[in-house]
Amino acid sequence: MELFVRILEVIFPVMAVVGVGAWAGRRHQPEMAVANRLNIDYFTPALVFTVLANGDFQIREFTWLAFAAALSMIATGLIGYVTARLLNEDPKTVALPIMINNSGNLGIPLALLAFGKEGMAAAVVLFLVSNIFHFTVGPWVLDHNARVSAVWKTPMLIAAALGLACNFLGLHIWAPLMYAVRMLGDISVPLMLFALGVRLCDVQFSETTTSVVSAVVRPVSGIAVSAFLAWAMNLPPLQTAELILFGSLPPAVMNFMFAERYNQEPQKVASIVMIGNIAGLIFIPIALLIVLPR
Template sequence: MLAVVQFYWSAVVLLLPLLACAGIGAYWAKRDYPFGGTFITMLVTTVTTPALVFHTFVTTQLDDRALLAIAGASLLALLACALACAGLLRLFGLPVRTLLPTAFVPNAGNLGLPVSQLAFGDAGLSAAVAFFAVNSFVTHTIAVRMLPGANTPGSWKSPVLLASVAAVTLRALDIPVPDWLVATSRMLGAVTVPLMLLSLGHALALIPANGMRAGAVVAALRLAVGLAAGYAVVWLLGLPDLLAGALALQMAMPCAVVSYMYARRYTDVGDIAAGAVLVSTVVFLLLAPALLWFTRQ
């Protein structure tokens, strides 16, 4: 019991940098200080995150087989989670088409990347980046197209997807990457996680809390079904411990802020999606130390 308490406390300390960055973003929003949200979003999605993905893929110590395994497992886990969430949303009498993206898409960027790196080191970050690339593709193509009236033809040309394809191609063909390009992508990628956390805190502080009751149901589905789907795929494919833990952790992330943004733009369930993001994020942060202990066993 003492060992569990000690690990829980050490995990809390481990999470403090993440909480501090997100807290600064929330404080900034509550004080109504100037915040270039549009600029930061564009910078992160089109420049720094693709740079982080590219640098991680071309420098990771994980071999191509491991990266392919985590990418395939990620797609399978997201599919399983989507199917289960669709059935449960229908069971609870909630609109499936408009809330399914919020329920099955995890926050693999703002929280997934830093938490995985904290839990599993650089190898964990590499696995998380592979998951993030798949998750980003699914989010901005398949998931958003579920929403009524959504039309995002350019999403298939996502910078994250293009960076992933470029890095994987270079690895597959064994083409050396110039040192200056590696250094540039490292410098740009290094600011991604802090900017994501600041943006997450800022966004959470401004999200309305009107749809808490239904949002709590969606939040519970995201966390519980996501974790279950992750471990089901891990068990089915027999992934190595590190990849298994990283995948399960990614699938247990809270609802993605981008899902709320899409829901607010294209549907009438924006308040429910907002409640889901708020509740799932708070619950995840409270349970994160225990979850880190569980996924590292």
């Protein structure tokens, strides 16, 4: 019983903020484009920088975790490709939402609530790996002529590079400045969840069979592949737990935005994302049941 209470304590704050966002989306139809842009360009980079620049964070400890995350995404992408073929769907429509999960909006808050501040470093590493795939592999799959070199100019990766540089060189940021950056970073997580709730209000159900199958394949394959890789690479317990939780996450909302941009059946992708995130209410607690200490 105590474990179920712990899972509820992790899930409830996340779903409550998403729920408030959904309610606000239905009631007020807020325009979130500016807020999302600010979060992507300022608040999330600030969060990434504060975690990576922290002297307690040692990037070498997470090399194998990053490698495992990359392999996990490649494996689930291939599984997504096979799933699309079996469903007679375009692999571009189905494979990317199965491969690229919601490591930002859900992954970071869940890691913070489940594992505390000790789990934030691993969550940020997983988030960065996912983002590199999202902004390189994603556009290339949707359009082989897309320029992916611009990803290295994004504020998030610049912040990551600066944070890692400070960490490697042992640089200590002036405490008041670091506190200011941390305050900006603290805006990121609740805004991610609120924006997710608002965004899900815009999504419509379509192609239910494809959406439901994808909603199940995404976390089941993610958990299975992540558990195998963690065992094969002998990852530490906390990193194993975070990788399995990472594997359970539903499709990223950004998949819909990319599908819209490249005109890749956006309504079908939106339905996959919507049903996938609803299915997360089942599969995320299952992952937490696996990884949380008894």
